[in-house]
Each structure stands twice: as structure tokens, then as C-alpha cells.
Amino acid sequence: MAMLSRVADNLYWMARYLERAEQSARLLGVNLNVMIERSSAAAAGHWQRVLEALWLSGGAKEEEGAPSVLDERVLRDLVFARDRYTSVFGCVAAARHNARQVREEISAESWECINRLYLRMRGTDPARAGATQLFDFLQSVVEALYLVRGTMDGTMSHGEGWRFIRVGQHIERAMAAARLLDVYLTPIEGAQGTAETPPHNFLDWVGLLNSCSAFEPYCKSYAHGVEARGILEFLLLNAEFPHSIRYCVDCVQHDLGDIAIAAGQRAGRSQRLAGKLQAQLNFGHVDDIMGGDLGAYLRGIEQQCLEIHDAIYQSYILYSLDDALIA
């Protein structure tokens, strides 16, 4: 029998939460490291950017007394808080909750990897994690998440379910990358030459690249140095690097094609939308993009990802029974 719609839904969200956990853990770990070398004034601005990249700035400011400085308590909350989906632990718990409902679809090994990570995080006492331990801990979480993905790749059939996992992972990753680029690049683009916004320095750019595991791959491709244009081109348009937005969208388009075949050609809209975004990235040029409204461009990518998401749900998961009975 074809895959249950609910199962596809669980697999897709499991993958999105796993990816989100990985993004957050890496971002927090990298920036914890970067901030060691910064003055406290610079650190505050830096910290603000991290929160924005995690979609945490706006509402959090009023409710939680503006966690704008590096405060270990706030940081621990971002890692360990149990009551929200935004913490790393919250993401892992949500991924596990989804995985638990589709244990018969993911392999036993994959489930155990996720469950072990969850149990380990739940058993860790946040109060005993200082900055150093936190850095090591976040790194070990990222590694555990690599293990989860590798285990799924190595032990699951690469059929429809696995494709839904990949689609969820790459949509999440593309959106996170667009957000990160927006947070880092839009301010300079908007306020270029003005005195209020100091130009980003080397440490910032390295932090951005490291947040996408991209520092070394970038250096191999761009021998002339670390600067905004190169970074944008690499993280937006590179065809081979797995964290670039173009690469992610290529994957989404490809996997949606396979899903359409497995499910018997019901895709239509989601594939067309993914193809449209793919074409935009494949044929885009970095100078054109920088010459226009970069912020709007990046937010447009996020918007298109959301539309692809909606189209997937309409085609495969939330379709109306009446339509299905006629077909």
C-alpha cells in the first residue's frame, strides 16, 4: 500500500525538527566560540543577531526582558528549555514525538539514535553546564544529529518515506540559510556607508560561514578572501555545497519528483513551485541579486519555501476526501 498521509506528515516534520535542532545547536556553539574573542559591546550586537537568526528577537524582547547580552541562563534556556519548540531540546523532543508515531517506518536503528539523543539531553542538568561544557555539549549534539541522519540514510529504504524526510530536511535548511543571510547581510546592504552600522569584520564572516559548516569549503572555492559577495554567492547559489540554498532546492525538486512517481502523479503544484524557485537560483547571478533589494529577495525565498510546503500538504496530506473519491 502507498504511504499513509499521516505518516508522510510525521516523517516530514521529524526531519524538519531534526534539521532545526542541528541548525540551532551549531549556530549557538559557533557563536559561543566567536564571542570569546569579542568585546562585550560588540558581543551584545552579535548576540542580537543570533537571536534574530533563531526567530527569537521580536516577541522575546518584551516578554523575557530583552536577552540581548550573553547571559548563561538565557543561553542554557535556548539549549535546554523543555516547554517550547524553539530550544534545541524542544526540537529534539518534537522530532522524537513525530518519530515515535512512525516507528514502523523509520528503522529501529534510527529510532534508537533519536531516542538516545533525547534521553541524554533530558538527563543533562543544565545548571551544571558552564560556557565551556556547553560548547562541548552543543558539538556533541550536532554530532549525534549527524549520526541520526547517517543512520537513516544507511538503514532505511530510499523510498517514498525517505524522500519525505529529505524534503523536510532541505526545506528547513533552505529557510534557515535564507534567514541567516538576511540577518547578516541585509543591514550592511541597507545602511552601506553610514556611520551607525560598522562594517562586519572578519570574525563575523567566519561565524556566518561556520554556522553553515561552510568555512573550509568556502575557502577552497574563493581564494581571494572572506567577503560579503563571495559568501552570498557561495551560500545562495553554489550547486555543490549541501548547505547552499540552491543545493537544498535542487534536492527538494528532485525528491518531490520521485514522490510524485511513487504516489502516482498527484504532485502538480508543489513540483512546479519548487521548479520555479530552482530555476530562479540556477540562473540567478550574485551581482544582480546584490544590486536589487537583497532583503526582499531572501525573504522571498523563505516565502516560496512556505508555498512549496503548503502545496505538498494539499497534494499528499490534507486533500479533501470528496476530491479523492472522484479521482
Add this chain to the structure above:
Amino acid sequence: MEQQKKSRGEVVELALSTLDEQRRQPFDGYALGAPYDELFDRAAAPRPQYQILHERLQELGPEELLQRQQRADLSFLNQGITFTVYGQQESTERVMPTDLLPRILTSAEWTKIEAGLTQRIEALNLFLKDIYNEGKILADGVIPRELVYSAQHYRREMRELVVPRDVYVAVCGSDLVRLPDGGFAVLEDNLRVPSGVSYMLANREVMKHVFPELFRNYQVQPISQYCQALLATLRLLAPAGRSDPTIVVLTPGIFNSAYFEHAFLARQMGIQLVEGSDLAVHNNVVYARTTAGLRRVDVIYRRVDDDFVDPLAFRAQSRLGVPGLFNAYRAGNVGLANSIGTGVADDKAVYAYVPKMIKYYLDADAILPNVETYLLDDEKQCQHVLEHLEDLVVKAVGESGGYGMLIGPHSTLRQREEFRKAILANPRNYIAQPTLDLSCAPCFIEGAIEPRHVDLRPFVLYGGDRTTVVPGGLTRVALRRGSLVVNSSQGGGSKDTWVLAN
């Protein structure tokens, strides 16, 4: 009895006085005196089937055993082999406590159990077919008509409904207890949605991992074929003409106490695990909502109770079921395991009549006896029970899982008064049984081996012309010292059960 205690005590004393420095032996604190001890015979010597285990445990010593227990516990935790306890706010997901030591049954003991269970499931299915159709056994006065019609789980909707192959109960888990004479008796039948089989299978896998050397020394009959046997049984229930039937497991969802088991069975059988909202009925045909559109479903192994299975036919506010499912079943377009209304046959008052059913339908005596049962709508029996409440166990007839029970010797005056009132208000709703001295098996508890009360739940599959009982079952353990309640919802645990080949 006095003598064996003494001889054992002497041995222990001797060991302690002469070998002060030597480490403690695992059996040092083992109290004898149970009416039937699974390990030691009346002369306090290990029974033949336990000899190798007994020796091995002494070689290993408490520390090594503790390590192995931890390894087993970790394995259960990582696999997420958990159950949910109702009525607790936090951390409702718990690992099933599993005892390290196997319970061992000889091939001869098993042969009798298997024959008894086979006979029983056949009679129970014939009984269900009879009462939902002609009702001969009622007309002949073997079982009182009002007892059947007043049973809580009797479903009038099942009257004259044609059931595939006359299989009402395809999956059964009967609870057996060992009596002081060493023979087994049936304590109750679970004919609705019996659970526990996944723990039986998981226990075995973990034991193979923890005690590989013991398996080499014992010839243990395998049980891993259960899931394939279940699938084969379910396939038999497909509507005619559906040669490659689609079979699914229907679960109430992730918050159900047995969710792990539902997912486990689906995975082992390679079929889909569905929730009510995944299914829809159109023109009396059941469909699953898939990524490729709607797909027809032929057989449902439902782990949802009768009441919740179809809001149109039964409890209207249920959101766990599938609207229209019962009509699809009635139309013969889908097979259900178990059928609807099977609970009438595991009603605790109807239970008392099972030996008579066996005689009536099969013209044979029950191979496995029942436990003596008082029916409280009989005035004389009721009087006797009310006078001896502190010695008896009283059970509500429609309940399961250890809920709605009074254990006389462990009860307070107030609890007894409450039950007295409840019995007088509705005598049909209760039965009473003597407090059973369950047999005891050795368990590894906090670093020492101690006896604990156990029962045995073997799992029976019935497909009309063939019955399968995998050699083994779930041995449930009352982990609290002296406790007689083995239900996992009431603080019980389980252990692996080995049936030896000859």
C-alpha cells in the same frame, strides 16, 4: 515444609559462619515456603529444568548479575519499550520492569497447556457463534440466558451477522496460574484486545543478548515466529475475492498504554499502523488516506475497544474510531480481528461456565481447569461470599487490567464495606474467587535473588481450522514482596518464559 526451611537455613548459616570473607551468594536470602516454588522442589533442591540456571547464577554472583540487569534495562530504555500509566501527570511513559531471570517450563508442562488452550479457544468461538445466532446452549439451559444478555460486553448489533470463517476471537491471551499441586489453571480469558505479546518477544531478544551462554546450554523453543503467524491468521479473515489483501493495525494512538506494542507488531508484520483518522468508509468499503489517494483496506487488526471502534454504531463521541466501519463489517467488505462483542465470553461470570461450554460443544472435559468461582446473583453463594469477604478476591465482571478488584486478605474494613454495598446493589456485576496462592519464581531484586508471585499469559491465535500457541508467553511478576497483583498498570513486571524442547 518446616523441614525444608530448616535445612536451607542451616546451609546458609554454615556458609556465613565459615566463610565470612567470601562474597555473598545470590540465593542467600531466598525464602522458601511458597505453596509452589518454580525453582526449588519440596526438598529445597533445584528442579531438573532449573539446575543449569541455578549453577550458573551462583558462578556469576550478585555483581555480575547486577551489571547484566543494567544492560537489559538500558536496552529496553533505548528501544523505547515503554508503556503508559494512566492517572499520573508527569512522566507517563515508563519502561516495563523486566526481571533478569527466565522462568522455565518443561516440554511436558507445555504440551498440556497448549492442548488446554487449543480446546478452550475452539469452545469459546463456538459459544460466540451460538449466542449471536441460534442460541442453542441457552435454549438447552446449559448457561442462563439472562447471564449472557446482561453481560456488559454483549453486543446486540452482532446478532445474525456473518463473521468470516466463524472466527470471532482470532487473538487471545489467557491468564494461567500454577496451583500448589503444580498443575495450571485458567484465571481469566482475554478475548477483546489482549496485550503483552510484544513484551514477550522483546524480553526474549534482550535475554539472548544478556545471557547468550545460557541459551547454548538450554534448548529453548523459539517464539519469534509469532508475528508471521499473526499475519497469516489475519490474512484468513479477508473478504472473499481479495487475493492480496491489505491488512492494517488500528491503534488508538500514541497516548495509548500499549502503543509501543501496536507499532511493534505493525513493523514486525510489515504492515501499516493506522489511526482512526487515517481511515474513511465510503459505500461500505474501508479506505486508507495515503499520499497516492484512497486505498482499500481488507483486514483490520483493531486494538481499539468495541465501544470506540465506530461512533455511528457505538459510542457516538469516540474520535478514535472510523465512522461507518461496523456497516462495512456487516456488509462483509472488511475483516476484523477480533470481532465485535467477543467480551461477552470473557465476562468473569460467563467464565465460570467455560468448562461446561467445552463439554457442550466438544464433548470433552476441560484439560485446564478453571479457578473456583462464586456467582453472586446466586443467593446462597452471595451469602457465603459476603460472610467471607476478608478471605476472598472479588472482581467486577466487565473489568480487566487489575482495576475494580478487592483482595480480601489485603483489604481494609472500609474497602470491604464499599464492596459489600456494591455487590448488594448489583450482584450480577461481581464474582468472587478464593485468594490464590500463586506460585513463586526466583527474581533478581536489588542485588539478591528472591521469590516473587508469577502468573503466565500465553498467546493464542485461532484461524478457524488451525490454532497456534507459540511456546512461551508473558510471565508477569508481582514485584512488590508479598503482592499478588501482576498487572503492569499496578506495579507488576515481567520476565522471559522458556519452554524447553523435550
